Amino acid sequence: MSCGIVCTNMGVKAGKRIGVKGEIAAGAKSFVLNLGKDQANVVLHFNPRFDAHGDVRTIVCNSMDKGEWGAEQRESAFPFQEGTNVEMFITHDPSNLTIALPNNHQFKFPNRLGLQVIDFLNAEGDFTIKSIQLE
Numbered sequence: 001m002s003c004g005i006v007c008t009n010m011g012v013k014a015g016k017r018i019g020v021k022g023e024i025a026a027g028a029k030s031f032v033l034n035l036g037k038d039q040a041n042v043v044l045h046f047n048p049r050f051d052a053h054g055d056v057r058t059i060v061c062n063s064m065d066k067g068e069w070g071a072e073q074r075e076s077a078f079p080f081q082e083g084t085n086v087e088m089f090i091t092h093d094p095s096n097l098t099i100a101l102p103n104n105h106q107f108k109f110p111n112r113l114g115l116q117v118i119d120f121l122n123a124e125g126d127f128t129i130k131s132i133q134l135e
């Protein structure tokens with residue numbers, strides 16, 4: 001069950017950009033942005049972990065296909081601070097998603113579902129979405 005905001009029917013096609021602005025809670029342990037078709041078909045599970053599941057200050061990404069998790073991918077950069085506002089941008093093409101983070105950090109994650117249109121976004125954990133831009 002999602003505890004944060006849920007967006008559906010977004011209709012974001014390849015090449016368009018999703019901008020997410022929000023506030024990371026003071027004392028944050030972990031937050032999640034899920035993007036995809038729906039809750040069971042997630043092309044990007046983006047999970048910055050300040051201190052969760054044995055990970056410290058590590059971004060863990062994964063996908064979910066028909067309810068089944070894929071293989072995790074961990075990123076080296078962690079440009080997040082508890083108790084601050086942050087803006088992130090996600091674009092996608094048939095092969096990859098590109099995630100742009102603060103301090104000019106950027107990384108790619110494979111589009112394992114081959115998703116053409118991103119309709120679904122939800123946020124969970126120690127993050128409050130303030131605005132979403134579809135551009």
Ligand SMILES: CCCO[C@@H]1O[C@H](CO)[C@@H](O[C@@H]2O[C@H](CO)[C@H](O)[C@H](OCc3cn(Cc4ccccc4)nn3)[C@H]2O)[C@H](O)[C@H]1NC(C)=O
Pocket residue numbers: 030031032045047053060061062069072124125126
């Ligand atoms: C070494 C054997 C155990 O492996 C561990 O297994 C855990 C359980 O499967 C892995 O943690 C899970 O990793 C998934 C991604 O691969 C997801 O991140 C799972 O969380 C799903 C989730 C919870 N929530 C609610 C939430 C989120 C953030 C804060 C508060 C509530 N939203 N999505 C999260 O529970 C965790 O990443 C994994 N660690 C490793 C190193 O593989």
